[in-house]
Amino acid sequence: MDNSMIDGVVSAVTAAAATYGRNVLGHGEVAAEEATVRLGRRLLERLRRNPDSDAQMSRAVLAVADDPADEDYTAVLRAKVEKALGREDGLADDLAALLAESGVGRATVSGDRSVRMTTNHGIVSLGDNVRNSIANPG
Template sequence: MAGEVVQLAEVAPYVTAALAAYGNGVLHRAEDAAVGATANLGLRIVQRVFRRGRASEQEALQTAVREAVDEPGDADAAAALRQQIRRALREDAELAAELAQWLRAAGPGAITAAGERSVATRTNHGIISTGDGFRNTGGPGGHAS
């Protein structure tokens, strides 16, 4: 993370996971051990951004969260939530540094694959095939057919 400042793109996967896991309760729920680490970090991020704001900022974030949860496929709702978080990070350097520290402690960011035959991997040293009729005929370094 460049210069101790967290970027929106680094935070977004965690926030998305938290919304999926916690829904509208994301602003007020406690972490749940049954929910993954990515969603729990996202929960902490959303709650931290919420707590830093004035009442009007909290209301705007709450509205953006509710709309993003109620319309999960709505790009405009997701963009409105990202805008609220972006504004908070831009206006509060201490918040941005704190979240950068959390993300460093969490390790590498979330990896997400979506859609039919999607693959998500941090590192791959072998063959990944999602197509029909694929054959590896030679082992490592072999030829695919």
């Protein structure tokens, strides 16, 4: 299973859910919406095409829409995406094509001490003799 693809799908669907809230499951498209949100909606439409996973996927997305900052809801969504990928033939190819078309998941890393990451919640140091510290206020 390609974790970077799952991460890309969950990230885009979460962005759509955070932007539209519970309306994310609707079919309209706002002309000014950003590319990530459009991508999230397209991925979500594809994920919900299978009647066996539609209800579970919808519940997971609505939970994220209600509280986008809750990491547990995002983890449940990720698990539902991963389960759907393992269950439905052709889904991985369809999602990969949508991600590739949008440019998500493409990154070129080259050169000495290069780093590529999806999410970072800390310090990344690549230099010589670097000293890092994080102040904990309060």
